[in-house]
Amino acid sequence: MKTERTFLGVPVVKPRVGFFDLSSCEGCQLQILNNEATLLSFLSLVEIVNFREGMKEKSDEYDIAFVEGSVTRADEEERLKRIRENAGTLVALGSCACFGGVNQLKNRFHDLEWVKKEVYGDFPIETREARPISAFVPVDLEIYGCPIKKEEVEKIVTKLVLGHEISHPNFPVCMECKANENVCLYDLGEPCLGPVTRAGCDSWCTSNRMGCWGCRGPAPAANLEQLEEIIKQKNIPQERLLDRLECFGGFGEAARKMRHRLEKNS
Amino acid sequence: MIFKIFQASEVETLFELLSVNRIVGPVEKGRHVNGSTLYDFDVVYDFKDLKLDYGQTIHSAKNYFLPYRENLCTFTFENNDWQKHVDFGAYQAHVFFGLHPCDINALNKLDKVLMGDLYPNPFYGAKRSNMFIVGHSCLPTPSCFCHSMGADSVLGGFDLFLTRMEDEYMAEVRSARAYHILERLETREATHEDHLLFRKTASEKRSLFTCEVDTSDLTKILDMEFESEVWKEWGDRCLSCGTCANVCPTCYCYGVEQEVNMDFSHARKVKQLYSCNLVDFAEVAGGHNFRPESSTRLKYRYYHKHRGFVEAYEESLCVGCGRCGEACLADITVPEVIASVRGSEK
Amino acid sequence: MKVNCNVDIRHLTRVEGHGNIRIRIQDGLVREANWEVVETPRFFEAMLVGKHYENAPYICGRICGICSIGHTLASIRAVENALGFIPSKQTARLRILLKHMETLQSHILHLYFLAAPDFLGVGSVLPLVDSHPEVVQAALRLKQLANDICDEVGGRRLHPTRTVVGGFTMLPDKHQLQSFGERLKKSLADFTSSADLFATFELPSFERETEFVSLKGEGDYPFIGGRLVSTDGVVKEEHEYRAMTNEYMADWSTSKLSRLSRGALAVGALARFNNNFNEMNALPLEISEKLGLSPVNHNPFMNNVAQLVECVQVVMESIDIIDTLLDTPWQESKEAVEAKEGTGVGAVEVPRGILYHCLELDSRGRVRKADCVIPTSQNHANIHHDIEALAQWCVEQGKQDKEIELLAEMLVRAYDPCISCSVH
Amino acid sequence: MMDNKLQFIDLADSRGLKNDRPGIAHFEYSYKAEITNVYPLTATEKLYQIQIIDPKERENFNFKPGQFVMLELPGIGEAPFSISSSPIRHGDLELCIRGVGKMTNFLDRVQRGTRVGISGPFGTHFPVDKMMGNDILLIAGGLGIVPLRSPIMSVLENRSRYGRVDIIYGAREPLELLFTYQYGMWKQFDINLDIIVDKADDKWTGPVGLITEILQKRIDSGSYDDFRKKTYAIVCGPPVMFQFVCDMLTRAGLPMERMFVSLERRMHCGRGKCCRCNIGSTYTCIEGPVFDYWSVLNLKEAI
Numbered sequence A: 001m002k003t004e005r006t007f008l009g010v011p012v013v014k015p016r017v018g019f020f021d022l023s024s025c026e027g028c029q030l031q032i033l034n035n036e037a038t039l040l041s042f043l044s045l046v047e048i049v050n051f052r053e054g055m056k057e058k059s060d061e062y063d064i065a066f067v068e069g070s071v072t073r074a075d076e077e078e079r080l081k082r083i084r085e086n087a088g089t090l091v092a093l094g095s096c097a098c099f100g101g102v103n104q105l106k107n108r109f110h111d112l113e114w115v116k117k118e119v120y121g122d123f124p125i126e127t128r129e130a131r132p133i134s135a136f137v138p139v140d141l142e143i144y145g146c147p148i149k150k151e152e153v154e155k156i157v158t159k160l161v162l163g164h165e166i167s168h169p170n171f172p173v174c175m176e177c178k179a180n181e182n183v184c185l186y187d188l189g190e191p192c193l194g195p196v197t198r199a200g201c202d203s204w205c206t207s208n209r210m211g212c213w214g215c216r217g218p219a220p221a222a223n224l225e226q227l228e229e230i231i232k233q234k235n236i237p238q239e240r241l242l243d244r245l246e247c248f249g250g251f252g253e254a255a256r257k258m259r260h261r262l263e264k265n266s
Numbered sequence B: 001m002i003f004k005i006f007q008a009s010e011v012e013t014l015f016e017l018l019s020v021n022r023i024v025g026p027v028e029k030g031r032h033v034n035g036s037t038l039y040d041f042d043v044v045y046d047f048k049d050l051k052l053d054y055g056q057t058i059h060s061a062k063n064y065f066l067p068y069r070e071n072l073c074t075f076t077f078e079n080n081d082w083q084k085h086v087d088f089g090a091y092q093a094h095v096f097f098g099l100h101p102c103d104i105n106a107l108n109k110l111d112k113v114l115m116g117d118l119y120p121n122p123f124y125g126a127k128r129s130n131m132f133i134v135g136h137s138c139l140p141t142p143s144c145f146c147h148s149m150g151a152d153s154v155l156g157g158f159d160l161f162l163t164r165m166e167d168e169y170m171a172e173v174r175s176a177r178a179y180h181i182l183e184r185l186e187t188r189e190a191t192h193e194d195h196l197l198f199r200k201t202a203s204e205k206r207s208l209f210t211c212e213v214d215t216s217d218l219t220k221i222l223d224m225e226f227e228s229e230v231w232k233e234w235g236d237r238c239l240s241c242g243t244c245a246n247v248c249p250t251c252y253c254y255g256v257e258q259e260v261n262m263d264f265s266h267a268r269k270v271k272q273l274y275s276c277n278l279v280d281f282a283e284v285a286g287g288h289n290f291r292p293e294s295s296t297r298l299k300y301r302y303y304h305k306h307r308g309f310v311e312a313y314e315e316s317l318c319v320g321c322g323r324c325g326e327a328c329l330a331d332i333t334v335p336e337v338i339a340s341v342r343g344s345e346k
Numbered sequence C: 001m002k003v004n005c006n007v008d009i010r011h012l013t014r015v016e017g018h019g020n021i022r023i024r025i026q027d028g029l030v031r032e033a034n035w036e037v038v039e040t041p042r043f044f045e046a047m048l049v050g051k052h053y054e055n056a057p058y059i060c061g062r063i064c065g066i067c068s069i070g071h072t073l074a075s076i077r078a079v080e081n082a083l084g085f086i087p088s089k090q091t092a093r094l095r096i097l098l099k100h101m102e103t104l105q106s107h108i109l110h111l112y113f114l115a116a117p118d119f120l121g122v123g124s125v126l127p128l129v130d131s132h133p134e135v136v137q138a139a140l141r142l143k144q145l146a147n148d149i150c151d152e153v154g155g156r157r158l159h160p161t162r163t164v165v166g167g168f169t170m171l172p173d174k175h176q177l178q179s180f181g182e183r184l185k186k187s188l189a190d191f192t193s194s195a196d197l198f199a200t201f202e203l204p205s206f207e208r209e210t211e212f213v214s215l216k217g218e219g220d221y222p223f224i225g226g227r228l229v230s231t232d233g234v235v236k237e238e239h240e241y242r243a244m245t246n247e248y249m250a251d252w253s254t255s256k257l258s259r260l261s262r263g264a265l266a267v268g269a270l271a272r273f274n275n276n277f278n279e280m281n282a283l284p285l286e287i288s289e290k291l292g293l294s295p296v297n298h299n300p301f302m303n304n305v306a307q308l309v310e311c312v313q314v315v316m317e318s319i320d321i322i323d324t325l326l327d328t329p330w331q332e333s334k335e336a337v338e339a340k341e342g343t344g345v346g347a348v349e350v351p352r353g354i355l356y357h358c359l360e361l362d363s364r365g366r367v368r369k370a371d372c373v374i375p376t377s378q379n380h381a382n383i384h385h386d387i388e389a390l391a392q393w394c395v396e397q398g399k400q401d402k403e404i405e406l407l408a409e410m411l412v413r414a415y416d417p418c419i420s421c422s423v424h
Numbered sequence D: 001m002m003d004n005k006l007q008f009i010d011l012a013d014s015r016g017l018k019n020d021r022p023g024i025a026h027f028e029y030s031y032k033a034e035i036t037n038v039y040p041l042t043a044t045e046k047l048y049q050i051q052i053i054d055p056k057e058r059e060n061f062n063f064k065p066g067q068f069v070m071l072e073l074p075g076i077g078e079a080p081f082s083i084s085s086s087p088i089r090h091g092d093l094e095l096c097i098r099g100v101g102k103m104t105n106f107l108d109r110v111q112r113g114t115r116v117g118i119s120g121p122f123g124t125h126f127p128v129d130k131m132m133g134n135d136i137l138l139i140a141g142g143l144g145i146v147p148l149r150s151p152i153m154s155v156l157e158n159r160s161r162y163g164r165v166d167i168i169y170g171a172r173e174p175l176e177l178l179f180t181y182q183y184g185m186w187k188q189f190d191i192n193l194d195i196i197v198d199k200a201d202d203k204w205t206g207p208v209g210l211i212t213e214i215l216q217k218r219i220d221s222g223s224y225d226d227f228r229k230k231t232y233a234i235v236c237g238p239p240v241m242f243q244f245v246c247d248m249l250t251r252a253g254l255p256m257e258r259m260f261v262s263l264e265r266r267m268h269c270g271r272g273k274c275c276r277c278n279i280g281s282t283y284t285c286i287e288g289p290v291f292d293y294w295s296v297l298n299l300k301e302a303i
């Protein structure tokens, strides 16, 4: 059932969309349902044909697939590849799908046998390093955040449906934080990744006086060397910066290097 | 100009008289880890919350006349046609209570760009025309250098300016409206002693500045040092975060985005204040960036404020409030940058 | 007529996470009746090792998208218990309020969006938008209210930002709280109409004797901390949670499983109700009576009713908490906490049942060992046994294929399982 | 006490900032216009004919060659485009637009009949009046032919008032050449048209190489004195190209104040407010886009 609409005379098709989840908390999908005030408008924008968390019917014919979660097992890779084949547009939904998310925190041990043993003892269980979905299939669009910000998702999906190119903010969270006239966390003695993290969340955490943990990944001009310098100067333990850089996987290599450096020095 | 003297305690009466309006003034926003108080401008309902002895606020008051985000227009769509609706976003008058000279000077500078020139900006103009400004004298903070920028005293652009002199205020009355409000206070005429005391207070203030910028020949020096290595060093430090522009009372540049409602019935055109330090400030479609390195962007900021603007308006676009240096996590401050460009690092 | 039936449901819908149902009935004999948990494990307990305790609530909140607030609060409680820190009254009140609103939004989500479609004979909430607009509107209204309060108190409805060890980074706005109080009072009317709607639903009369585990209230309906009890009479302290959960693994599940006095146990709204009904306010009790729920109830489908009853309970308690908060001047939002060696357990009743986080910290406050026991993992074994019993019951009742499949799905959904959470 | 209440003054009105004053291009005012025709020129560029709907506004809309307008697609975006049509004839406005970004790519899908917003004209222009009585050298590289087309039309319409007119136009390959259908007409007006491409295809019979090669020939064919006293040049194209060309012309004796270029920077308002087009503190939208080469040399990082 494709309803024909137009915008400025350009035909706009109501796309069939599916929501899928790999290893994740399913919070990003839930954010869509959490949009009480605008849920009904959202449903007029797209036709949801596959949403396991919310509906029983499922269809493999969809134009846009939103995939949440990272890949941590062979069957997930298979599922992901099938979804890619079916979908015209594949959207990575949330930090797990974009960067590996919190799931990749276990990768830092390098020894997956130890990880398994720590949790399951000798019980056999399958797992592998948590990876973003772009490590397996081409991804057309990434929507960042842990969790995704519903206002942003709505804006992005509207553009997607209209065929209006999508671009993410190229500036860091500090921009939005200042526009919200917050007191800077550094003035309060707390570390914050705002200066290096891509904006778009409207400084969600720092507006609540919680330093940014970088869930949206690095801003294009992120100056991590300088941030490390700042943390040192402010006498904030380096480890607290590392914890944040490491948390969602967006800062990948930079975080791994920093861990290596800190572990060598300690 | 008319001068009046009143008891310091009368300032509360003044506040009460004005409090039928929305008053914006300095309030406490928290405590810095080093123990000092953090101030910012906010709507003040209670005189007790108004902190007239503040040093400097974190942000300028610009959100009230040059909002960080503003709707430029909305569109409504119907049958392949559309209507454009413009609303300047000014609905009520504001009283600004306790602006320092730097911030009033900043407004005067903004007026030149935003209200003069070819295309006056009505969004700003409508708000600017609906302000009643009560200025307040201040003491230098460790990071402000307004005297270097000629912005430590203010000649106009306010309704009333209060200079604290011992336990009295000297009020400069600039508008008839201010004059009439002062009539309801217990005031007296300024005497010769008051004039002397005013000068003494002013010279005492001047002696307290610890921070300085040498602006002599600055426009030429900036041109000569366009290729200087120091820009690269500052650039390496810069986080390209835009904080400096956001806290600055005179930074006004912006970007525009449009967005359509989910049901395609409406669209909005939103302006967001931008910063020339942001990576894509001068990037054009197709990917070419006129200022790809952070050093070129940082340099541009100084060129605009301390050279270009001076050429156009015979004054700098910096009032020396020191906010950008205070807010910059990388400790990039105007006095240090300019000193290094002049080759006179301290 | 002999019953023959094959039910094979891969990735059951309208639940959180991935689980399969398999039933084989041949000539009226139940050959096989399984609940399989195939969710991928994420190893949260390992992730935390070596991290400073400040990471625990932040990372653990990400175990679950529905009850992230509960996980965050359980982790915070575990850390605070390990450090011997007792939060201020103000903090405790705000946390309970936040917790209640999570319970409310989660129960509403489950009742209207996940469970109700079965009773109204549709596949999802989407058709109800047109057929039962007032129901959908009421559900959205209630859920939004709960979520709005979470935003204001916790900073965010999902993965909260203001909740930290020692208190809150920021306090809610009192004007906002006041208006929330008013909205909550108004919302009670929506529940009366919901109760009327649910009274029309036909719940299967299936029952299976079950041991129900929950926190025990002392003068209140319990949500954060306290003693642990079971309907079979077991009583334990919070730190003895392992004796209450007895985790083990089985080949049909990537989630750990639990047992207590019998082969399985159940947690959740029904368990809380069964153990604490005498701590309930009058109105929720009235509703429970109207809907035929009285303790100790062994019909798992009644968990839906217990959730509705709890919604009313938490709304009423929240109204009181807000009144108290409004009457008391704000104290500091957060207190300083010292790092030291220790082990702490945080037990919190989240929407799906009792949740335990246990953290062992070293002298610098780093996590040495972490253990999280999730409500749904405690329920899995019981769901498994319930499916067996249900299959048997269906045979006795002469139910047919489609009906059995639907009943099995509804049974699992009634537990409101949060599978990704259980496998964490 | 009530008289302390500040009267809200609609000063916007008294300062002439009000919204509903067509004619003067106040800040957010735009003319509603309709796309009357769309002609694909190449794979990436299309020519849009646009008509301002209100006849009075249309009548009052005057521009000079080299000026630009802001074209707005409601809800999608707004961007600056050089007016590419004749400034003298009051026909539809013509914009030649390449699809490169958010707004332009959407515009590419838009059909005739679509309503758009137009504001302007903005900026400085090529002083074609001052050039009368002189030789004119028009040099375009790539999309640079677009802003050049308006001065060309204007010269054509007063052809007798100008001396020798040369157009040198270079493109990467023949398929990228714009306005091919008009070359014949230009030549009829006694204009020397030289076209050169970087890379020929099988059908191309013209010269292959750089603009500067043709320019050198042109310079060699005239006298130094003609160049110094009687010639004006307009150079449009990518910065590297116009820098090369202008330096060459300078060496040939053409005074820098007689060379004009058009600078394109990022713009969000066109009205000297958003600062995005600034070079130093020079607003490309107000003091430009047309600059003489001497001014350009004095703008730091203009090129």
Ligand SMILES: Cc1cc2nc3c(=O)[nH]c(=O)nc-3n(C[C@H](O)[C@H](O)[C@H](O)COP(=O)(O)OP(=O)(O)OC[C@H]3O[C@@H](n4cnc5c(N)ncnc54)[C@H](O)[C@@H]3O)c2cc1C
Residues within 6 Å of the ligand: B283, B284, B285, B286, D068, D077, D078, D079, D080, D081, D082, D083, D095, D096, D097, D098, D099, D100, D101, D102, D103, D104, D105, D146, D147, D263, D264, D265, D266, D267, D268, D289
């Ligand atoms: C004076 C002037 C005349 C121009 N004339 C033409 C012309 O005749 N034909 C043509 O095809 N192009 C012309 N351009 C370039 C055209 O403006 C850009 O291609 C257009 O802005 C891209 O918009 P977009 O939304 O598709 O791109 P995006 O990359 O999505 O740009 C977003 C916004 O950035 C700004 N922007 C991006 N690139 C440019 C740019 N190159 N110049 C100015 N602003 C930019 C605009 O405000 C735009 O809306 C001209 C530019 C200027 C400054």
Ligand code: SF4
Residues within 6 Å of the ligand: A173, A174, A175, A177, A178, A182, A183, A184, A185, A186, A192, A193, A194, A195, A203, A206, A211, A212, B243
């Ligand atoms: S709190 Fe963080 S995001 Fe905000 S200004 Fe400070 S560093 Fe930037």
Ligand code: SF4
Residues within 6 Å of the ligand: A145, A146, A173, A197, A198, A201, A202, A203, A204, A205, A206, A211, A212, A213, A214, A215, A216, A217
């Ligand atoms: S502030 Fe940082 S951690 Fe928080 S939502 Fe934004 S990007 Fe994510």
Ligand code: SF4
Residues within 6 Å of the ligand: B237, B238, B239, B240, B241, B242, B243, B244, B245, B277, B298, B324, B327, B328, B329, B330, B331, B332
């Ligand atoms: S100068 Fe400082 S505040 Fe400004 S962009 Fe650079 S780092 Fe940010």
